[in-house]
Amino acid sequence: MKFLIAPDSFKESMTAGEACCSIAQAIKHCLPDADITALPLADGGEGTLDVLISALDGQSELFTVTGPLFHPVQAKAGIVKGDTAIIEIAEAAGLHLVPSDRRNPDKTTTLGVGQLILAMLDKGIRRFLIALGGSATNDGGIGMLMALGAQPLSPEGQEVLPTGEMLNQVSSLSLDQLDPRLGESEFLLACDVSNPLTGEKGASTVFGPQKGATVDQVLSLDHGLINWSEVLYKTFGRSVADIPGSGAAGGLAAAFLAAFNTSLKPGIEQVLDIVAFDRYCAEADWVITGEGCLDGQSLAGKTPVGVARRAQRLATPVVALTGKLGDGYEAVYKEGISLALSITPENQSLEQALGLAQQNLFNATQVLLQLLFSEDSEPLK
Missing domain, CATH: 3.90.1510.10 (Glycerate kinase, domain 2)
Structure with missing residues (x-):
């Protein structure tokens, strides 16, 4: 199984590189034989x-x-x-x-x-x-x-x-x-x-x-x-x-x-071209992307939607992990994201969520893998 990890930074909590590490560690923990490529991204914003x-x-x-x-x-x-x-x-x-x-x-x-x-x-x-x-x-x-x-x-x-x-x-x-x-x-x-x-x-x-x-x-x-x-x-x-x-x-x-x-x-679009995203994506079975917040404004040029649009052309499924699912986030499903999950546990304060972001991302990735690959789960389309 080949995974392409391609997140943006999680604002005020994780760089894109740190997010890649947390996701990769969780994948290796659950699927030791997985083939992982980490590709930290940015969309013209910080990072x-x-x-x-x-x-x-x-x-x-x-x-x-x-x-x-x-x-x-x-x-x-x-x-x-x-x-x-x-x-x-x-x-x-x-x-x-x-x-x-x-x-x-x-x-x-x-x-x-x-x-x-x-x-x-x-x-x-x-x-x-x-x-x-x-x-x-x-x-x-x-x-x-x-x-x-x-x-x-x-x-x-x-x-x-x-x-x-x-x-x-x-x-x-x-x-x-x-x-x-x-x-x-x-x-x-x-x-x-x-x-x-x-x-x-x-x-x-x-x-x-x-x-x-x-x-x-x-x-x-x-x-x-x-x-x-x-x-x-x-x-x-x-x-x-x-x-x-x-x-x-x-x-x-x-x-x-x-x-x-x-x-x-x-x-x-510029960053995806520069880092040769399409080449890596074409070789992957799954793409995992993410950033701090996913909402209706994400369609205007944010990393997870940009990743999903590219991956959709290559018929590679995309899942997104985010600190917060904001208003209108459901629109991302029409852009090629198969599943979007918040990494933040219920009742966790913002201060706690920022401090525990890397652990939350590790935990959420494990949950994601269980959803994707448990025997009872249905394949995502």
Whole structure:
């Protein structure tokens, strides 16, 4: 029996690699002769950098940059194939860098993302893969552009602080000091959502509350992004607000799309191609995938659904293990997932579940194998 283990990370509890280990140990415990291939994955969110560095035998380096709250942070970036930088924006502007009691997308910035790009430009890199998930920001990429030399100006000609709450104050964007090396550069955005920049499905409305925004802040942040999109159009001549995925990372994607030679693709599709998922999947009898939460939004580009869609083409059955089965998770069954199970025991608190995640995953994998291979079970279709 051949198993392909292909999970994403379980947020705040396990990396994708750790999840692979827990699942593999459970399989070996129940089926000692099983043939196992572990393939840690990511979808453009947190963990993408490590997955790609490992898959492509790249190298990473730490840089001191401005964090989301304007304090210095250590951020990792990588180089693969000698000519391509991998930048995971959460390293410089991630939600995990902001204490829970200080999460407020009015006050956060993507300055550090631009500083990572500058560091790679200094190394001669002109091709970038940007993983967009996990941000603490809603600044539309104003901080990133400022770090690269652009100057956002108020109607009075004063430079505007690069945060979400100040987007309403921007009337123009000066490019006099924009780094000329950007004109030679190519950006490929790995995106794990398909939301536009503004509106009821936009960055502020859908993701603002997860970053600490109140109801009133969501409205003001959305108005700020509307104004910012008009400034971007006036400056670069590109209308980006309605492009699917332009709302990723608090609108950071919109700034890339407007300002630079940029293409945007679902992160999971890019990662699956890079790690040669189809080749491994074609040789497997079963694929086991998973991540922290499985719900209706998983269809928009999350790892388990991306895995299932690929595996479905190859007629390989897929099962998913997740920390939580959220609202609308049943929709994943139409995408190629045969069975989805929560690894979290009933009545276990969130704090307990995060601390015991690896053990829970080991236990749930054993239960899964009993369901799949007990003599009384019916084959999954």
